[in-house]
Amino acid sequence: xxxxVSDSIFTNSTNVTINILDSNDNPPVVQDYSxxxxxxxxNSVVGKLVTVRLPIFELNC
Numbered sequence: 001x002x003x004x005v006s007d008s009i010f011t012n013s014t015n016v017t018i019n020i021l022d023s024n025d026n027p028p029v030v031q032d033y034s035x036x037x038x039x040x041x042x043n044s045v046v047g048k049l050v051t052v053r054l055p056i057f058e059l060n061c
Contacts, residue, residue: 004047029055 004013
């Protein structure tokens, strides 16, 4: 995914990769997710924010 930040003077962006490793035989579980529009001052949509909640499992390694 690409992430861009700005402070109204400077803008910078970078690419972020998230790797999720399967550590057991259980299928992935998603508790909740939501999408939020990111808007400018004139309410024009310039991006989306995705929030994903996952349960916390205790790992027995």
